[in-house]
Amino acid sequence: MAAIKGYRRCAPGTQPPYLHPPYVSSAKRAPIARLIHLPHTLTEITGPVFGTEFCDVKASDLTRQHVGEPLGERIIVSGRVMDEDERPLRDTLIEIWQANSAGRYLHSNDQHNAPLDPNFTGCGHTLTDSEGRYRFVTIRPGEYPWTNTQNAWRAAHIHMSVFGPAFATRLVTQMFFPGDPLIPFDPIFNCTADEAARNRLISKFDWDTTIPLEALGYRFDIVLSGRESTPIEDNSHSHGARK
């Protein structure tokens, strides 16, 4: 077996810690023991491949999944999925989910006293094209209250799940909207120490993708771990970990 080229580890502070006390639910679910450094093997540099057979082309338009149109402000969310070396990641599955324009999810556990919209499920998916581009048509989700602390509100966001080329590149994140006054108070948004890293979760308003008389455009690029430039020399046996 030829030497394995692993994926890069995240830079310190650019990913959330597991324990983040302002996000109350993390208190009992964050591991306490130190994570064990795992050298990447064939297991980690491979991962599930989702082709067009997993994709319904209509699923990228969340405004046309029902008889009528959903209420709310129609928007275009688009961008590119790339690795850290700006290489486009093609044919990558993106799954999204979100609240409706009133800030209510179509989910039995969402008890927020806001109306459901019979014309909005809040679920979509697509594959990136040959240049790593994706595009969704949806409505702007509403902000909503939650029970984290007294008078807690989530900033408006769209959940995004991306696989990328390998088990090591898996990403689930949330996209936010520029100018949202709740962003400075959102403990989930603010869980990442590195300010530049967390601000990259805020999409950019974009004239180029705005459709006149139809929908505002927001751009959100997604970056997955890049490839190590040299094969892994990390040889666990020489570390003598087994005692």
Place this chain on the structure above:
Amino acid sequence: MTLQATTWQTVGPFFSIGLSRLYRDNLAAPCAAGERVNISGRILDGDAKPVPDGIIEIWQANSYGKYAHPEDVQDKPIEKEFSGFGRIATDIDGMFRFSTIKPGRVPGPDGPDGKPTLQAPHLAISILTRGLLRRLVTRMYFPGDPANTEDFVLGLVEEPRRQTLIAKKIEAPQGSLDWNVVLQGANETVFFAL
């Protein structure tokens, strides 16, 4: 490197809206070669309470030890119907259940003598729950497999914590395994930094 990987955020409590389409608790079609195994367990939090709003994602090789992925260039059979991907949500009791085939051995890093090694059969696992700001990565190994003693990843973990990575046999029905994921506390599962 000019860019930095995007920051993780929690899946939150409502992930089923977007992720249930690819829920898959049977990873292997009846025609898949290999030993069928039924695996069940619970995700538990730091108070040993069940986590009813979690998901586990599985990535595994087929019974020949071949991943259905272009970077696996081993000369071993690929099975069209076996993608190696599973995704299971926990139920109200924090339980997950899935059925698959025991994977074969896949290559590990070269040993100290420069010779190629094989890893013991294992499943790569991502844990995603409300309250987890990013995924937890772990592995599940198979009880009683002689290859476990020479697996380099298990070798990275001291006893007794190594045992958290190895499922337990259940007497009946045959081929059933039990494997719990403890997010925090005394019996905390071993999690890996990728």
